[in-house]
Amino acid sequence: MSGDDEAYVYDEATGEWLPPGSAATALETIAVRDAAGNALADGDSVTLIKDLKVKGANQTLKQGTVIRSIRLTDDPEEIDCRHDTIKGLVLRTEFVRKR
Secondary structure, eight states: OOGGGSOOEEETTTTEEEOTTOHHHHHHHSOOBOTTSOBOOTTOOEEESSOEEETTTTEEEOTTOEEOSOEEOSSTTEEEEOOSSOSSEEEEGGGEEEO
């Protein structure tokens, strides 16, 4: 098997076969946007735009709460983040605004 036969990756978002090493760049091209349309990146801080009940935590995060150091996920509509009282929190991007 030669080196040309392996490592082509199918990108489901675009429907194209990508050459080796392009998979990482394909993930970077997916634009993750907040409720106002601003681009989000790993490490950004966001503010909640509405009160959110947190399932499983019996807690409500209030509008205006600042969430620091977000991480992007494979889904462009979700971000992974941590709050002082809630670990492993996943928020939908439609409920946050970049600070």
